[in-house]
Amino acid sequence: MSENQQVLIDSLPQGKLEASHYKLASAPMPEPGADEVLVKTTAFAITAGTRAGLQGSASYAGAPQTGIVMNGTGVGEVVASNVASVPVGANVLAPTGWQAFSVQQAGVVTVIPEGHDPVHYLGPLGVNGLTAYFGLLEVGRPQPGETVMVSAAAGSVGHIVGQIARIKGNHVVGVCGSDAKCAMLQSDLGFDAAVNYHDDGFRQNLKAATPDGVDVYFDNTGGMILGAALFRMNLYGRIACCGVVSQYDTDRPEPGPKGVPGLLVNKRLTMRGFLLFDFAEQYARAREALHGWLESGELKSLTDEVQGLAAAPEGFVDLLAGGNVGTRVVRL
Helix, strand or coil: CCEEEEEEECCCCCCCCCHHHEEEEEEECCCCCCCEEEEEEEEEEECCHHHHHHHCCCHHHCCCCCCCECCCCEEEEEEEECCCCCCCCCEEEECCCCECEEEEEHHHCEECCCCCCHHHHHCCCCHHHHHHHHHHHHHHCCCCCCEEEECCCCECCHHHHHHHHHHCCCEEEEEECCHHHHHHHHHHHCCCEEEECCCCCHHHHHHHHCCCCEEEEEECCCHHHHHHHHHHEEEEEEEEECCCHHHHCCCCCCCCCCCCCHHHHHCCCEEEECCHHHHHHHHHHHHHHHHHHHHHCCCCCCEEEEECHHHHHHHHHHHHCCCCCEEEEEEC
């Protein structure tokens, strides 16, 4: 094969993202240089956080640009290598972007151990699982018996957060966008309660689901769900701010929630934002724990898949509308 198929950012959205903001393109097949490998992508993840990069609201992602490959994390097979430690045939995790082939420097690829499912490195053993692990355990710091609330609880990070909280002996309450997702969280993943934020009685339902208040809130959404959580927090509660999906796909974001800073002061709350990269030196330890829970069956990995590069833009639009359950993966 002499060409590399790619999905490029064709234009920057001013309001909601549309599939037409992307275009399929072909480029010459890349060739690895010194200390580089050529990776054939087998799958990549679509994540809500990359929408913030298109807004320019994620400073770590740099300024949004057009005419470049859409960024993303993928898994693939090394098909050419100039690095002894990353041999041809190895399965790797890498910042592949939305494309069929990519050249990667040795230092940015993670060799996936034999016997591990590579797709798990897009979910529980990758960015999503590590974000859930460190955000909950290092930022939220739940103690056994406490109540943990998580928003976007059926999403790529949230469904893992809730399960880790359950494993650690917490009372787990999820917030998501449909009754079907609420039922799945309780029947399949062991959440103690789940509340549909689209329900007209959301605040009353949340109060009923958290009779003892909330000790740790893992916030993936911001907006009105964060506002509702603030009023349910217990004294000395902790809020781990992971993402603000309610603000990503719009040019008119909601104002900040009422009660800040008053509720933070009166309830002596800790509200801390974090990025996964803050914990880079601890990835191996976290993956060992997460893999152990997967092997024992205590942790379930949920994925929904779309097929082919051409399906990625529509898959992203659908994800931002809440259409996914677990990690959304594009298979090539």
